[in-house]
Amino acid sequence: MKAEKVETLGRQWIGGEWLEHRNGAVFSSVNPANGNILGHAADADVRQVQSAIDAARHTFDTTQWSSSPRLRAQVLLRFAANIAARADGLARLLTAENGKPLAVAQAEIRNCISELEYYAGLTRQIAGRSLQTSPGVHSLLQREASGVAAVITPWNAPAILLVRSLAPALAAGCTVVVKGARQTALVHTAMMECLAAVDELPHGVVNSFSESGHAGAQTLVRSPSVDVLAYTGSTSVGRQIMADGAQTLKRLCLELGGKAPCIVFGDVDVRATATSVARAATALAGQLCTAASRVLVDVRIADAFRDALTESLDSIVVGDGFDPATQMGPLIDHASCERMERLCDEASHYGDVLLPVRRPPGQDERGAFLRPGLIAVQDLSAPGAGEEVFGPLLNFETFTDAQDAIHRANFHPFGLAASVWSRDVGHAQAVAQRVRAGTVWINTHNVVLPEVEMGGLRDSGFGLQHGVDGLDLFLQTRHIYREDAA
Structure with missing residues (x-):
């Protein structure tokens, strides 16, 4: 199945209006599977961004949005319903612009609906x-919206990573300015449009x-x-955001890089x-901050596991996301492919290349296709x-005992996700408690x-992000103190 041609324009939505860019500046949206231009997006300038901030500030300060929870709930439900009504078209656009397999894109859209309904x-x-x-002395601790929220989203899962921040921000009563990723501006x-139609x-x-x-x-x-x-994005940019945001003492939520280890007993x-x-390492072509990046294997099964893993990775079907047989789509661009090839080549100086990343034969050479490597x-x-890999290249390591596995898992400074694999769930739980990662899965990976x-x-x-505590960034607590008159 091939992607239909998409003729569309990414636009700015500011103050309740769709705006065309005043100076006509646009950038192209490209299908990473074939290099074709899908459409164009209006390139916002600083003046428009400031207008967006001003609109959000004005609405927060002058309307009853932040004190209208029933209205906010209704908006979120209508947003979810509009996405559901356009689910097929959204998923197909997501596959065309991002490259991920259509089934994965469809699951992402379903997850957006679920997240909105939850919040x-x-x-x-x-x-x-x-x-x-004490008698006559009262304290009211009031949870209320933090104010104007900014959300900066990445391209690897542009629908759900938009919703997971936008939904709690709206639920809390904030007004919002969102920057969509350049690579997926049409999906954004x-x-x-689904929200604007509410x-x-x-x-x-x-x-x-x-x-x-x-x-x-x-x-x-x-x-x-x-x-x-x-x-949501790289650690280097996150550090810069912290430095720049410190000037206004801005509250932040930063989900940054990852180098997730899988500990296999x-x-x-x-x-x-x-x-x-292998599936955990090639999810979204490895372009996922929680994707398996390292596999730490008990030395007693190292040879057998290495052979099985090499076979599993080599059997991954790489192709156009619209082909039902495809298990892994293209990377987002050719620069990412070249980076993977460089990392694989550099690894040969310090270890072994068990399965090199390589361009698959028979695919459109204009596409950013790359087979996974080990x-x-x-x-x-x-x-x-x-270094964060952010691509389909997995490192194989061995350990001698649980203490060695934990040491290796915690050695690098990233701490987003990890997984532990064992038939002994109690032992796996004990190991998971000592792995320094925000999420540790047992006998699975990448469940959100x-x-x-x-x-x-x-x-x-x-x-x-997610859950009840996902609201915390967008809420503040105020204390109102009262003494009854004598």
């Missing part, structure tokens, strides 16, 4: 508490733009009118676990060993639920 339910349950500390616009949404509650550069994002980070900011079903790890670098201090919080440690950032 719609929480919206009407936000409550503070009151205390009487389509998602915003008649009950007041103008200026949500404002949206995309840009080819970074000036608009810097404006969001530095603006004193933006109270909180949620960012000697009692597992070797072939079944190797297949699962390297074996045992030295934790080797150059590049602690709307109801369950997720966040990083150390170089993987801070703050929580």
Whole structure:
């Protein structure tokens, strides 16, 4: 099945209006499977971004949006319903613009609906508490919206990573300015169209733009009118956001890089676990901060597991996301392919290349296709060993006992996700408790639920997404004290 031609324009949505760019500047959206131009997106300038901030500030300060939980719940449910009505077209656009297999894109759209419905339910349950500390003395602790929120989204899962921050921001009563990723600006616009079609949404509650550069994002980070900011992306950019945001003491939630280890003990079903790890390493072509990046294997089963893992990775079907047989689509661009090839080549100087990444034969050469690879670098201090991969290249390591496995898992500064694999669930639980990662899965990998919080440690950032605590960034607590008249 081939992708149909998409003729569309990414637009800015500011103050309740769709805006064409005044100077006509646009950038192209490209299908990574064949290099074809899918459409164009209006390139926002700083003036438009400032208009978006001003609209959000004005709406927050002058309307009753933040004190209308039933309205907010209704908006979230209508947003979810509009996505459901356009689900097929959204998924197909996501596959065309991002490259992921259509079934994966369809699951992402379903997850957006689930997340919105979850936060719609929480919206009407936000409550503070009151205390009487002594006769006639009362304290009211009130949970209320933080103000104007900025959300900066990445391209690898542009629909769900938009919703997971936008939904709690709206549930809390914030107004929002969103920057969509350049690579998936058309998907971002389509998602915003689903929200803009909600008649009950007041103008200026949500404002949206995309840009080819970074000036608009810097404006969001530095603006004193933006109270909180949620960012998903690289650790290096996260550090810069922290530095720039410090000037206005902005509250932040940063989900940054990852280098997720899979700890495999000697009692597992070797072939079944190797297949699962291979899938965990190639999810979204490895372009996922929680994707398996390292596999740490009990030395007693190392040879058998290495062979099974090599076979599993080599059997992954790489192709166009619209082909039902495809298990892994293209990378986002050719530069990412070249980076994977470089990392694989560099690994050969410090270890073994068990399965080199390579361009698959028979695919459109204009597409950013790359077969997954497996390297074996045992030295934790080797150059590049602690670098985030963000692609389908997995490192094979061995350990002698649980203490050695934990040491290896915690050696690098990332701490977003990990997994432990063993038939002895009690032992796996004990090991998971000692792995320094925000999420540790047991006998699975890459399971994310709307109801369950997720966040990083150390170089993987801070703050929580999903779940009840996902509201915390967008809420503040105020104390109102009262003494009764004598």
